[in-house]
Amino acid sequence: MEKSNEKLLKIGLIICLFIICITIIGNMERIKTTKGNEVSNFYLKNAVLLIKSPNAVNAIVWEFRGYDTLGEELVLITATISCIGVLITIKAKKEKR
Amino acid sequence: MDSLVETAAYISFPIVLLFGVFVALHGHLTPGGGFAGGAIIASGFALIIVCLGRKSEEMMMPERELSLMELLSGIVLISLIIIGFALRKYFLETQQMFKLWSGEYTIILNFVCCIMVMYALSFVLRRYVRCKE
Numbered sequence: 585m586e587k588s589n590e591k592l593l594k595i596g597l598i599i600c601l602f603i604i605c606i607t608i609i610g611n612m613e614r615i616k617t618t619k620g621n622e623v624s625n626f627y628l629k630n631a632v633l634l635i636k637s638p639n640a641v642n643a644i645v646w647e648f649r650g651y652d653t654l655g656e657e658l659v660l661i662t663a664t665i666s667c668i669g670v671l672i673t674i675k676a677k678k679e680k681r
Numbered sequence: 682m683d684s685l686v687e688t689a690a691y692i693s694f695p696i697v698l699l700f701g702v703f704v705a706l707h708g709h710l711t712p713g714g715g716f717a718g719g720a721i722i723a724s725g726f727a728l729i730i731v732c733l734g735r736k737s738e739e740m741m742m743p744e745r746e747l748s749l750m751e752l753l754s755g756i757v758l759i760s761l762i763i764i765g766f767a768l769r770k771y772f773l774e775t776q777q778m779f780k781l782w783s784g785e786y787t788i789i790l791n792f793v794c795c796i797m798v799m800y801a802l803s804f805v806l807r808r809y810v811r812c813k814e
Contacts, residue, residue: 637709637784646787
């Protein structure tokens with residue numbers, strides 16, 4: 585039972601890698617030509633004008649994509665809470681033994 | 682630990698703290714930001730745990746204070762992001778380009794984010810050390 589599960593897992597991983605490779609190769613030309621990247625030009629031009637921040641990365645992270653960062657923070661809090669929960673249960677099991 | 686290592690930790694810990702705060706506060710002018718600054722400060726606390734032991738680190742930051750600050754900074758950050766768009770024009774009036782007080786309210790967000798990341802990482806680190814004992 586366990587061996588067949590491992591085989592399925594390996595096949596699934598190979599298929600996932602294949603799909604990722606195909607998407608990257610298919611979008612290579614778009615990345616080079618910046619044809620579909622008008623938003624990046626907007627960010628670079630307006631980071632200094634609108635936000636008055638020379639660091640464009642920070643302007644994107646906190647201003648243009650502020651709600652994205654909000655989700656990121658929630659992920660960090662959730663990861664911390666789950667980490668602490670796992671470590672507490674491990675310690676409780678150790679003390680029982 | 683060896684007294685040489687302890688002295689080195691005592692000397693380098695304030696410098697690490699200062700560098701972390703610098704990276705977080707100048708996030709909108711130079712490369713870096715809240716996440717990077719918080720991670721640097723948390724690595725300073727990791728240095729204290731490794732060199733001086735767990736108990737001296739716990740004396741610096743009591744458990745209750747740690748969890749309270751984590752909670753507070755998380756609430757402040759999330760509420761600032763949500764209501765931040767209303768505060769924009771009040772900040773922009775007084776700000777000057779290429780000075781510390783610039784970049785809308787990103788300077789406040791960076792600092793609060795730095796505090797939150799620092800407390801979160803050091804909390805996980807402390808629990809891990811306590812679990813391994």
